[in-house]
Amino acid sequence: MSITTQTPVYATPVDHAAYGHYGPGRLHLSPGWNRPLYPFQGRITADGSSGFRAEPGRYHLYVAWVCPYAHRAAIVRKLKGLEDVVSLSYVDDERDGRGWAFRERRGPDPVNGFTLLEQAYEATEEGYGGHISVPVLWDRQSRRIVSNNFPDITIDLATRFEQWADPSLDLYPDALRPEINKLNGWIYYDINAGVSRVARAATEDDREQERHRVVAALERLDERLAEQRFLTGDTITEADVRLWVTLARFDREYNRGHLISERELTDFAYLWPYARDLYQRPAFRETTESLPAAWDAPHGRGR
Template sequence: MTGIIAKEIKGGRFVRQANRFTDRITADGSSGYPAEPGRYRLFVSYACPWAQRTLIVRRLLGLEDVIGLGVVDPIRDDRGWRFPEPDPVTGATFLAELYRATDPSYDGRVTVPCVWDTRTERMVTNDFPAITTTMELEFAAHHAPGAPDLYPEELRTEIDELNELIYTTVNNGVYKAGFATSQEAYDEAVDALFDTLDRLEERLATRRYLMGDRITEADVRLYPTLARFDLVYYGHFKCNLRRLADYPNLWGYARDLYSLPAFGETTNFDHIKRHYYATQRNVNPSGVVPKGPIIDWTEPHDRARLTAS
């Protein structure tokens, strides 16, 4: 186990480190970081579920020309995320260079997604839960015509409550299981994970999406974990009570979302497999990447039947 990951194991349980950079971009600029087109650069890995959320929202809202993008290599070592070639805007070879340009004393794990301000040459935020809602709310003036409202005001309380459950037991729950170093911690994480998946399966029996007939922030947050579930979490993280494919509603729902370009075209299965198996040597010491499983994400689904007329 690398030293940085080891710092996040407490009593056999994985406790995710706090986000270091938590400044906010605001529509009115009151934070000092106004939501200006062309000013910010979003750094992501296609392998990272937290980063994929931001790619999905950026695409759904038509912000590709508003917020720049830098993509790191899926294979990460003790130096952190590396750019395949020096980033053309910042000149950085490793993302850690930009973290330390903002905070020279930083010695924690370097994470994606994060947002860099090209004007002040500082890291604004790596607070992944806030990045998508910032795009949805603070960049609203720059959304493409007809862009969906992913965080409607009348549903925010319900979305926030569901997001908290999904984050705790599913998004982060798979990591709690995979990085657990005690049987008790592992059992606790896996039981909570599958309890929530069972509840979501029931919820999706009568709704096309988590909130009904419209895609929202809740779907954006759940999908990346589902996209990685049978591919890596089932085996690599020992989340093997059931596969996603064993849940008819969840599996159909995931394929329904995958069929949309914002979801499917930001899902890079090659990057996902190589990152988890080749990078996380604490879980897979050999670094050998398995050939399977073979999964047909284009298999037809019947989710449209749940859309109200």
């Protein structure tokens, strides 16, 4: 896991004048791009039948502090106690047309010495022309990306490294998988992606429709949490991680200026103490940029 270069190397500063803004030519606008937005979808397996065997020291996560989908992977890695099993590093918070980069603020790439995350994609598929996303799960052995498909990455971290993981927490128990999968589906559409659709809405009517969808979903979850501590009962699961990363950003980012709801997260009777309850755990707190002091207030939920 040592740094591959003696002297850290970094990308040049963000330069929108020279490189433009990230998006055109990389996302849905890529000419002729007819593959999934997240096309690298390898899976980790305990026996290696997928080509990627679960083993300590082999895999590395590239994540970003500012990306909620990457944030999930960092939380699950820490919840499962995999810090010494799967290494992790951060890209810089800002992007220009080159995509995610490694700069001094967040540190160098400790595995490959890349300056741009695009280099990991190019190493995996020469001439790759699609979206440069995080999280990325990298395989040191084959020197390629295993996956950039964020829903799979957290499931594999939660389930495929049990030999080295904390056995006290099962984030994806067999008996609850149908319920978790159902929750994950509508939480993703109505909340995780819903807050972004509000901001991107082209018309006022579209914005109102998307805004009401998010608010209705939050109210539905608030009612659910009136009866139980976590989304599926008494223990944290994958569904809680997926919801929390949006809740942590709701008041200060997505709902700034009450773009989505007249109610802030702090106004929800059960969602607010639930979110604070999770924040007391190191896996949530230590992977999150500092939150306002109110998040440290007693949450009033039984342990």
